[in-house]
Amino acid sequence: MAKAKGKDAAKQAEKKARKAGKQEKKSSQKEKKQSKKTKEDDSDAEDADLDAILAEYQKQQEQFLKVTETLSDPPTPRSSATLVASPSNNSELFLFGGEYYNGALASFYSDLYIYKINQDTWRKVTSPNSPLPRSGHAMCQGGNAGGLYVFGGEFSSPKQGTFYHYNDCWRLEPSTREWTKLEGKGGPPARSGHRMTYFKNYIVLFGGFQDTSQQTRYLQDVWLYDTQKFSWHEPKLPPASMRPDARSSFSLLPHESGAVLYGGYSRVKVSTSAAKASKGGKLGSRVTMKPVVHQDTWYLRISPPAAEAPAGTLPTVRWERRKRPVNAPNPARAGATMAHHKGRGICFGGVHDVEESEEGIDSEFFNQLFAYNIDRNRFFALSLRRPRTSGKKVGGAGAERGKRGRGRADEEELLRNLALIEGKGSTDIEIPDADQVAETGDGDEVSEKVEKPVSWEMPHPRFNGQLAVQDDTLYIQGGIFEKGEREYTFDEMWAIDLGKLDGCKEVFRREIDDWQGSEDEESDDDEEDEGSEDEEDDEEGEPSTPATSVDPRDDHAPAPAQSAEAAEPVEEDAPAVVDKLPHPRPFESLRDFFARTSNDWQDDVLEWMKYQRDIEHSSVKDLRKKAFERAERKWWDCREEVQALEDEQEAAGISEVVALDQRGGGAGGEGGAGRRR
Secondary structure, three states: OOOHHHHHHHHHHHHHHEEEEEHHHHHHHHHHHHHHOOOOOOHHHHOOOHHHHHHHHHHHOOOOOOOOEEEEOOOOOEEEEEEEEEOOOOOEEEEEEOOOOOOEEEEEEEOOEEOOOOOOOOEEEEEEOOOOOOOOOEEEEEEEOOOEEEEOOEEEEOOOOEEOOOOOOEEEEEOOOOEOOOOOOOOOOOEEEOEEEEEEEEEEEEOEEEOOOOOOEEEEEEEEEEOOOOEEEEOOOOOOOOOOOEEOOOEEEEEEEEEEEEEEEEEEEEEEEEEOOOOOOOOEEEEEEEEEEEEEEEEEEEOOOOOOOOOOOOOOEEEEOOOOOOOOOOOOOOOOEEEEEOOOEEEEEOEEEEEEOOOEEEEEEOEEEEEEEEEOOOEEEOOOOOOOOOOOOOOOHHHHHOOOOHHHHHHHHHHHHHHOOHHOOOOOOOOOOHHOOOOOOOOOOOOOOOOEEEEEOOOOOEEEEEEEEEEEEEEEOOEEEEEEOOEEEEEEEEEEEEEEOOOOEEEEEEOOOOOOOHHHHHHHHHOOOOOOOHHHHHOOOOOOOOOOOOOOOOOOOOOOOOHHHHHHOOOOOOOOOOOOOOOOOHHHHHHHHHHHHHHHHHHHHHHOOOOOHHHHHHOHHHHHHHHHHHHHHHHHHHHHHHHHHHHHOOOOOOOOOOHHHHHOOOOOOOHHHHHHO
């Protein structure tokens, strides 16, 4: 018995010694790797002359004599780019800039790509005058001024030893593809990671960060750019007023009263206690940088100067903190990008970092899709919907109209005709046959449709994907996923119809196979995952496509661990006002909804116009156009609740709801009596 115990003790000692040797070897490798990286960074910092590199880019641009647009393959993989819908053509998307890191070198781009939706083609634009290569910049539509605006961003040497932040502002004319640099004094300081949106004739800019070799400084300043006077100014906030904490990578959405801010990311200094290595064992404190994922929501109220105000009067702004959104994504996540769509934000992806361990940070990535209703301050989870199969084959146009999405073609025709009202000078809406419509608004012919692969699962989990909504369709381009030491930049684009949610269409997708991480990283992985060959194979290959992500959380899910700022008391929103306006019905298209309720919306517009100064200049066509805009916003505002009712009714065998006053025979007819049994 004693002999067996001695043998076990010897085995344990041998195991501990082997483990200690392994840890020592691993530590030595990490030190060697860190020393090598430091030398590379030092060499990079000494050798890389950013001014010379940027001057060379500028010289290459000047070789182009005019703006040219050529047919191209889809853009090369990139992250921290901007994808924006064209404000003047509902069949175009603009992709600008970005960077790509392959594990060894970082590349920055100044490419401008245009995706022609109706033709399913990409165009590359070259110009003698365009912004220099950058990533982390902000780009938004110009609101009443039209065009697209770009500010800031960053550029680095190939080995990322030195950084450069921009503080230049540009305007892109979508129709001519021409860039114009907006010169002016007193603009915002250089930055990246900030966000911009529009409000009437103003461009609104907030936040971001400045990265130096010593530290990263997050910003919380607000700037307005007047697109009519071509000038920046930093509005003065009321004394002792509340304001959002400094941050980057947040969402900034346009609103009729200004802008709405949600979320973001920053790192703050935190003092932590640590035991000193002394005999007394006294506690000391050290300062560390702690990551914070913000979950707060703010209104930025903007009050333009009154018409009778003296010339040069500037708009006033103030921040108003809202209560925490209902049913917000849980757990809190960074890098969840959001695109604006008719009174709501469409949010996708993100990453949640778990507590740091000796091996690094464990991260959970997401591919959930949410709609954030701005006015109601509430998130709704969106999921893809497979078509319901029925054992009975039903034909005819009437049966087709009974399905969800049956009015899609009618809605598009209605929208096109409303856009043509002003040109025709008539308020009567005439719906042409779909076959007669062969061109888009800018004369681009619709190419023959090519069937694209459709997936019934959301795209692979990621963070910092580029999002844009055009013609009620969400486009997801790029994004980043991390596994171990490897960083994947997705080379793909997906499209999701927000009205139907009938699958995720693959616009393009290419393989990821050019990671060039150092051999030391691979050897570290081998040491850590020794004895697990399957995990090593996954480490070297592409990320596998999982099922539809994490189970959705309900309203009563436990709240995640929150930062100190999230624990502060939150101001409540004003009491909700009873909505007496008409609501859409299940299976009712936007066209049918407006046809049924147009008089109510016109009355609502007339009531609102009583308080407007230019009521005498408004025409009947303006009245009808504004009425449709309000009806359309209401239709999308209630979309999630209506779809839930549609699912319940379809599960019960109901495919269409018809009002009695719309049926033949009226409420007192035979059909009405028969339904009561």
